[in-house]
Amino acid sequence: MSTGAVGRAYPRLEGAAKVTGTARYAVEYPVDGVTYGWAVPSAVVRGRITRIDTTEALASPGVLAVVHHGNAPRMAPGPQPELRLLQEPTVHYRGQYVAVVVATSLEAAREGARLVRIDYDTGPHSTVLTDDHPGLYKPDQVNPSYPTDTAEGDFDAGYAAAPVRVDVTYRTPAYHNNPMEPHATTAQWHDGRLLVHDSTQGATPVRATLAELFELPPESIRVVAEHVGGGFGSKGYAKASVVLAALAARHMDRPVKLALTRQQLFGPVGYRTPTIQRVRLAADTDGRLTAICHDAISQTSTIREFAEQTAVYTRSMYAAPHRRTTHRLVRLDVPTPFWMRAPGECPGAYALESAVDELAIAVGLDPVELRIRNDTAVDPDQGRPFTSRNLVACLREGAQRFGWAGRDPSPRAGRDGRWLIGTGVAGSSYPARARPSTATATARPDGSFLVQINATDIGTGARTAIWQVAADALGVPPERVEIRIGDSALPTAALAGGSMGTASWSWAVIRAAQALREKLRDGGPPTGEVTAEADTTEEVGGQPALPRYAYGAQFVEVRVDADTGEVRLNRMLGVFAAGRVVNPTTARSQLIGGMTMGLSMALHEEGLLDERYGDWVNHDLATYHITGCADVESIEAYWLDERDDELNPAGVKGIGEIGIVGAAAAVANAVHHATGVRIRELPIRLDKLIGISDLA
């Protein structure tokens, strides 16, 4: 069946359009009679609007309207309370959008927004996560539907009885997704039908949300997301921009373009919750784990519960007879946290893979070897064998490629002039899942094929990957296949998230292609177009619930300036086992992108909250530092040739998130090896290491 498109390094289909600037993003479509919306954020944390004075704003040149809770079109409750914007005077967090100014130009709208006068009644607020916050509580479940706590064996007894123990607490700050393209929307109403061009990871869920909010049948709404400049989870569902644009356009009865600014992305569109994580590990003197406990604390908002599944990673990664995990939350007067690349696994792996490193030191065992000794063929959580688990193979190949053998484990063993050199390792894993999707495949009389599915390419190369899968499934060269994605008018499909896009979409595309070939076989050569459709709902839903995971091992070498405490990355190398790789070019980009984001988490990123104002004050890319190219002196990603027949027809596990999982721990472990100093609160910046040359 295969003509061999899968596995070949095709450049992105839309690459030329993107680099020449002809690819259109959400607010770049020309629209007749368009107006520009500017979102007005609340200037208080918690309170109630008592008065909105729009006189000055409306008198400002070019301003057409100010839409707010007093005059906005009404919306139904909808699925997410934070999207019920401009419906009531209540303010739940600073930065909540309380009005939209609509004007004939972007600049006029911005100036108008400055002139809207709002009075509030305010109350006291709480915006800082602490491990002794009086509001700590146990949620009913954690995302998406895991048990809040788990326990096997008797952790307390197992821990107390062990000869080697580690009891450590790690802290991570708020992280902000910061896709290059902000959340942005063009909204147009025509005869009661709504057309939006939106920057989203899933046009189908956006359409569903808008249908609920505006009480319309989904067929009356079309959501187009042809090109999307990144999301990292923050565009996984409908966000404020699309709701505000649709509301404003309805109010105006004119098209509205609305793009959030960089500053407006810090909070209201979601962010990774800060975490406080206590990890306790116990082992015998051979380094075999006997007890594991991971207690995770994170925050949510007062409007909706978002329970980051921080400790879930620990449930399946390493085996031990005595195990416990817990999650606790605090409702703060903050925007609701949301998904950010590998929610749960990313912060959780930072803590666990750091603690494992601390355990290796306590036992006196190489950290690669300790991980190998604690490998398990059976998922400790589910009690069933993993469909495939190549963690050890990743560790071994990574160690060999990196040159790990012969490493002197003692801290400060490496030195190059003023630089202290250290190396670190961490494991990675991420679930391999799929969601139901539908697709159509059409044969045309000229011998070409059209494949349609509402997949989304958020910059990953998804369009190209599905095209390759489709060509092989149709048994034709890819040049004969046209692929259409990114439009809710196309067959409904899963969103681009959870590393399940390619698995979900290729599943439906392969089934549609198979159905088409069946039709063509029956009917002979087509004289007109022949179309077949597929819906994988039953097949995906009927899949046995087995533990399916991708794995990886990450190796890092850093240098730390003994005087200034500056940390620099010498090299970073990851080896991954993620099923079949569809396109080596785009796969490599995903993996090194994830690893780089993990490096950024370890060394650079930190949302600085000012408790008095209740928001993050470093809300731009000049003050919220993200790793730049100069910080990444050498980065390599490899993958194993892995076959797993229990996954999906394409045999893929997903690669969007695994690269960030464990990466920060590998960096932190290398910093410890270089310096002998264990920083347990990210990011590891020079102020935490300055003066280490004076330390013993």
Add this chain to the structure above:
Amino acid sequence: MKAFRYHRPADVAEAVAVLAAEPQAAYLGGGTNLVDLMKLGVQRPDVLVDVTRLPLDTVEELPDGGLRIGATVRNSDLAAHPVVRRDYPVLARALLAAASGQLRNMATTGGNLLQRTRCVYFQDTSKACNKREPGSGCAALHGQNRDLAVLDWSEQCVATHPSDLAVALAALDTVVEVHDADGPRDVRIADLYRSPGTHPERETTLARGALITAVRLPPLPAARRSTYLKVRDRASFAFAAGSVAAVLNLDGDVVRDVRLAYGAVAHRPWRAYRAEEELRGRPFSPELAARAADAELAEARPLRHNGFKVPLTRAITVRALTELASS
């Protein structure tokens, strides 16, 4: 953002005249800072007077061996200038340590000197800032102040000056050529910047509407042995966590002349006169450099989050001088 008019003057006199006539006018150089602040509503000029077409874009070798740098010379051109690279390496290095290639292609010499603090509270009109709105308070004093001043701050303002170029020019005893309503005059760079005191909204001693037309580097053969060290929170494209400009002239191992200036520690580029005094006339050693830095930093008053700037500035002082001494 506020609507504004755009004016392109024919010469310096016309530019200065427009500023004199318009109470809310601003000079536009590369726009890399001003335009951002206009979008944020921090600066709201009625008129932009674009000075980039004025004939101020040349670097001229002076008969006395010094150098005159026109105010509109772009940062990237200045950094690449062969005389600057040869005679004033501290200047070229400071320029190249700043911003990004794209920004350096736009940013001008004069504009760079007059850029505004990157204090996050100054840049956010929803928060209190005496520099932006006199009398409103300083949110940074007890806020997130990791990036802010350790020397010479006041209760009214703890901002730092963000320029790298200005630190190098401070070390070189640069003269700033200014044109204002009274005509042209010279201002020593040591006299250009103000301490925040009770009026942090006044950042320089220049009269309103004054235009920087050039900076003049005095002849300083010692500057051939000079350097600029900048420590950042990431490898590139970040403002300094600490920086030092250093010129060192040794006679044998005795310090004959030394010029030191610090960035990221104060409201102005900080010329380290006390450290220079400690060093001058003594045999150089890293220990002496450390003592000199300690003398300079003795009056540092760190805020809640920026105590690291004191040992950091000390460490890079020692490194810069030691590197120069052994070069």
